[in-house]
Amino acid sequence: MDASVPAIVINRLPLYLRALDLMVENDQRLTSSQELAEWLGISSAQIRKDLSHFGEFGKQGTGYEVPFLRDQLRSILNVDQLWDMAVVGAGALGHALVNYGGFAHRSFRVRAVFDVDPDKIGQSINGMAIESQTVMVERLQTMEIKIALLAVPVRAAQHVADLLVKGGVRAILSYAPITITVPNGIQLAYIDPVVALQSMTYYLTPVVT
Amino acid sequence: MDASVPAIVINRLPLYLRALDLMVENDQRLTSSQELAEWLGISSAQIRKDLSHFGEFGKQGTGYEVPFLRDQLRSILNVDQLWDMAVVGAGALGHALVNYGGFAHRSFRVRAVFDVDPDKIGQSINGMAIESQTVMVERLQTMEIKIALLAVPVRAAQHVADLLVKGGVRAILSYAPITITVPNGIQLAYIDPVVALQSMTYYLTPVVT
DNA sequence: AGACATTTGTGAAATTCGACACAATCATAT
DNA sequence: ATATGATTGTGTCGAATTTCACAAATGTCT
DSSP states (O other): OOSSOOHHHHHHHHHHHHHHHHHHHTTOOEEOHHHHHHHHTSOHHHHHHHHHTTOOOOBTTTBEEHHHHHHHHHHHTTOSSOEEEEEEOOSHHHHHHHHOTTTGGGTEEEEEEEESOTTTTTOEETTEEEEEGGGHHHHHHHHTOOEEEEOSOHHHHHHHHHHHHHTTOOEEEEOSSSOOOOOTTOEEEEOOHHHHHHHHHTTSOOOOO | OOSSOOHHHHHHHHHHHHHHHHHHHTTOOEEOHHHHHHHHTSOHHHHHHHHHTTOOOOBTTTBEEHHHHHHHHHHHTTOSSOEEEEEEOOSHHHHHHHHOTTTGGGTEEEEEEEESOTTTTTOEETTEEEEEGGGHHHHHHHHTOOEEEEOSOHHHHHHHHHHHHHTTOOEEEEOSSSOOOOOTTOEEEEOOHHHHHHHHHTTSOOOOO
């Protein structure tokens, strides 16, 4: 029950939730910090301590009731509601994001797609019309969209991010491999597969040629 | 010049490299820990300390020569070579990965695509034929592919990962939202947009309905 | 009823990590 | 030459994070 929970703890909660979702799907009733720990490859003490920031969810000798703990985590993470998202950039990545089936059952939904290319505007992806970036700010406000997936080229990323903020977006997940600046209070995260790959190649023996 | 550099340091190096790549593209000759720090939103001392694990790359009063530091980082991360990769799963995500233009200039290249769906096998993406998963292990060995991008459904992820390891793959970047187990020494990283999103919604005020 | 096996939640210890601050060094200008 | 301003690399310290370890609580078995 802290005033402020460390970000590093927050970043682990979705992993716990993901494991619990899977357990619910398998009709598993009970789990323990130890089982979760083995599943996720971390220590059981860490899981207990992380959860203790928010309350007492388990029973000694028994563990945690899976559906209950899942609901608690969903509530903590504010994903006990469905969040509408916009995708900006209707290239190959934008298409994949709009078609991604993994959002629906995990509290997110793509409700709008924007692009600048006149040839793309009006086309539809998965039944959703691609809209012009010129109407984006207004549409975001009207639709009250608070989350955006940024899938535009590097050179456009900062400008589009500015527009998103102007449109009232409060969280941006950027796929552009460049650092973006946003005002205080706006959430920002990056997904860059190359960054992930380069962290791994450090540990690989170079190919001998 | 440590015996073992902390993983958290290794994970930051690709970000430094990304910034330096951009500087090289703009013909910038010199930079400083402070400039990099502002760019990346971290402290300059951290950058200097991170780099000091590997040697002395800067000059007092001047800073760092951009092309030199970039080359050093590429060497450290073993990305001064081109790594061949396999993509497993030729769905929307697999397609996007194969077509992604961001790999080429950052030391990675997709050389093979595998799927189980008989309808997909033989089709080609970006000029590359989709091959059957039944020949995957053998093909991986023949082609000496050491890195794989895993873009298959959750239920297949662990099995495919096992096959990849059997084929000699040493690093797996998984897009499947599930924990995978691999033998010691095999590098494993995850990209799950929902996990990233759920860490951000924690900080967002829930929508009032 | 009592002994036993589990498992939580959490203080305290241990470890890891990041920020600070400054001597040493370099480039430049006068 | 010398002064000046800039910047690195690093020792030190404090903060943040993780692990340890155990009392308290719960369920089970005899």
